[in-house]
Amino acid sequence: SQTIHQWPATLVQPVGSPLSLECTVEGTSNPNLYWYRQAAGRGLQLLFYSVGIGQISSEVPQNLSASRPQDRQFILSSKKLLLSDSGFYLCAWSGLTGPDSPLHFGNGTRLTVT
Amino acid sequence: SQQGEEDPQALSIQEGENATMNCSYKTSINNLQWYRQNSGRGLVHLILIRSNEREKHSGRLRVTLDTSKKSSSLLITASRAADTASYFCATDAGDSSYKLIFGSGTRLLVRP
Numbered sequence: 001s002q003t004i005h006q007w008p009a010t011l012v013q014p015v016g017s018p019l020s021l022e023c024t025v026e027g028t029s030n031p032n033l034y035w036y037r038q039a040a041g042r043g044l045q046l047l048f049y050s051v052g053i054g055q056i057s058s059e060v061p062q063n064l065s066a067s068r069p070q071d072r073q074f075i076l077s078s079k080k081l082l083l084s085d086s087g088f089y090l091c092a093w094s095g096l097t098g099p100d101s102p103l104h105f106g107n108g109t110r111l112t113v114t
Numbered sequence: 115s116q117q118g119e120e121d122p123q124a125l126s127i128q129e130g131e132n133a134t135m136n137c138s139y140k141t142s143i144n145n146l147q148w149y150r151q152n153s154g155r156g157l158v159h160l161i162l163i164r165s166n167e168r169e170k171h172s173g174r175l176r177v178t179l180d181t182s183k184k185s186s187s188l189l190i191t192a193s194r195a196a197d198t199a200s201y202f203c204a205t206d207a208g209d210s211s212y213k214l215i216f217g218s219g220t221r222l223l224v225r226p
Contacts, residue, residue, distance in 0.1 A: 006156075032212045043202060043218035044157075051212060059213070090156055094212065100145055100164070103204075103214055105156030 002027035006091045006106030013113055019064075019078040021109050023091030026072065031093040033074040034103065035066055038088040050074060086113045119217050120203055126223040133190040135220040137203030138183075144206045146179055146186050147214070151200045160188075160201075195226045 006023045013019060025031050032051050036044040046059045048066035056066050063082050067075045074091060089109045094101040120137050127133050137146070145164045149157040163170045163179045163186065170177045176189040190197055200219045207213045 034214070036216070041221075044216040046213060046215060049213060057211075057213075088154075092156075094214075100162060101212070102147060102159035102162060103149075103157070104159070107156045108154070110154070 002093075002104065004091065004093055004104055004106045006109060008109060009107065010110045011112070013081050013111065015083055015113055016080045019076070019081050019085070019111070021076040021089055021091075021111075023074045023076075023106055024072055025093045028072070028093070028095065030071060031095065032101070033068060034092040034094070035074065035076050036090045036092065038090060038108075040087075044090065048076070081113045083113050086111055120201070120220045122220060123218070124221045124223070126225065127193055129193060129195055129224055129226050131193055133193050133197070133222055133224070135188045135201050135222070137186045137188070137217055139186075139203075139205050139217075140184065141205075142208045143181075144208065146177075147204045148175075148177060148186075148188050149202045149204060149216075151202065151219070153199075157202065190222075193222075193224045195224050198222060198224045 003026045034049045035047040037047055038044050048056055048058055050056050050068045053068050064078050091106045092103040094103050143165055145162055147162045148160045150160055151157045161172045161175055161177050163177050174191045179186045200221045202216050202219045204214045204216045
């Protein structure tokens with residue numbers, strides 16, 4: 001069966017420090033991969049999505065970047081964190097069955113920038 | 115940008131009652147999905163309804179879709195305390211991309 005791993009679960013980082021969040025998927029090939037951010041008590045904001053290795057689509061211009069160095073690995077990065085980068089970051093994957101494919105989410109990383 | 119908007123933002127009901135949540139969206143879609151999120155966790159897919167479908171059932175869940183009004187509703191019948199969670203609708207972008215855009219969610223509290 002397919003599983004998605006996301007780490008770390010929580011992270012406290014000072015303003016101006018770098019960030020690297022990692023997400024890996026097991027049990028499937030060529031998944032679509034997504035990074036979302038959720039502010040406290042709010043909906044999900046799509047940050048990046050990827051349909052293949054090295055193919056990254058950015059939805060919101062901001063202080064973050066994403067990379068997909070391997071088929072089932074998706075990394076969210078920042079060179080210098082801002083206070084506004086605090087939030088709950090969720091990685092998700094879907095199959096290649098078109099727009100009907102549901103998303104499967106990891107358990108998220110709660111990032112606090114101090 | 116926000117595609118789906120749920121209402122109400124929060125809903126509190128007694129166990130055994132039905133809970134209805136609504137979602138409105140802005141552009142044409144291929145499908146609409148509903149997800150559930152327990153506090154501090156990832157989202158879990160509940161049900162998907164395609165644009166050519168008007169109603170769909172899954173256990174105690176009933177979803178309707180009205181494409182003329184660009185709206186959907188999620189009904190949870192005979193609610194249980196364990197149904198307490200946030201519920202989100204999500205729509206595709208109406209194009210061939212794999213983007214899925216989420217609404218702001220409804221926080222449901224089921225009182226035992």
